[in-house]
Amino acid sequence: MITVLVANPKGGCGKTTVATNLAAAFANGGLRTALADADRQRDGLHWLKLRPGAVPRILGLDWAKGDRKSPKNVDRLVVDCPAGLRPWRFREFVAHADVVIVPVLPSPFDERTTERFVKRILRNKAVRKRRVAVGLVRNRIRARSRAADRLETATARMNAPDIGEIRDRALYVDLAANGLGVFDLPTPRIETIQADWHPLLRHVETAGWEAAGRRGRTG
Template sequence: MKTLLVANPKGGSGKTTLAVNLAAMLAQQGNNVRLLDLDRQQSAQIWLSRRPTQLPAVWPYHADTPSATRAGWLIIDSPAGVHGKMLARMLKLAQYVLVPMGTSLFDREAGMVFVTALKEEKAVRKERVRLGVVGMRVAPRTWAAQQIEAFYTGHGLPVVTMLQDTQAYVKAAFEGKGIVDLPVRQTLREREQWQTLMDWLSRDE
């Protein structure tokens, strides 16, 4: 099972939005997708419980899932405030880590503390884990987008994509959906932004 961890200790940085949309996207592509919610708030789990059965399935992850059904993807949504041993434990599970980042100076400063800690973890040092940043709530071709790109790339961190601020994410979540489950005509720009992320995931396949 390919495992992707979504993590950023900063509360409200967009972890759950990124995690559930990734799950929906991978499911829509025909993958077997499981979602593990490590947050006590259970936001991803709530999303999952609202997911319409007629949409491509996203399954909850259970440790006793039989190995025969373990092909595909496991997406892990993590809580705010993760650090130390908990972070190391979560990293052991993952081959991909995505860090959703807001655009403010304060998002960036807090984010860099986290990324610095991540880079010191063995799994990242040994390049067993692929690490990427996702700009959250950032419109492409804006000053903020340029800042994000220049800053993280300058620190050797790929900016995998930037997801614009749109009510479509908020609305979709209420319906147990990802952006990919909404009508294509209403989500053309969002889909373009997601394509870059999906390309990044499939690059080493």
């Protein structure tokens, strides 16, 4: 199993969007997938309730109250972390993870908070020993905008790999309202939007198995 944490203390940066779309991508790839919602607002679990019966099933877990067990018989577990996550609480979550994905928006406020958060989590022992891989995803990117360029400069400073960008698309809001992700829709209509996720999906597989291997050897 690979466990992916989606984390950033900043609200609205796209944690739930990334978590739900990743989960839907895994499930559509034929993997047994669970989504653990650790945020008190439970947007992820609400999204699961809206999910139609015809699309691949995703198991929902309520992790908001602190009872956090990893499920058995699951290939991919995606954890939607709460906003305002403090570093000491982050440690509890990292104990479960192979990969941490940090979404970040093109905004000076988000860049600042994210830079501080990344600095903190890079000091975590499991992260330092590369038993957990941390990666950044630039979210809500508008092509040829100065804000997008600034964000790339900011992520280049952050000492964690920049995995890629998810463009700003109204489609994400519409899909979320129906319990769907971009990989639930039939290609080729939205192939170019799905393509945004390919670097991230590849990263989860390669970095995830590497980290899981180190974790297995080192206990």
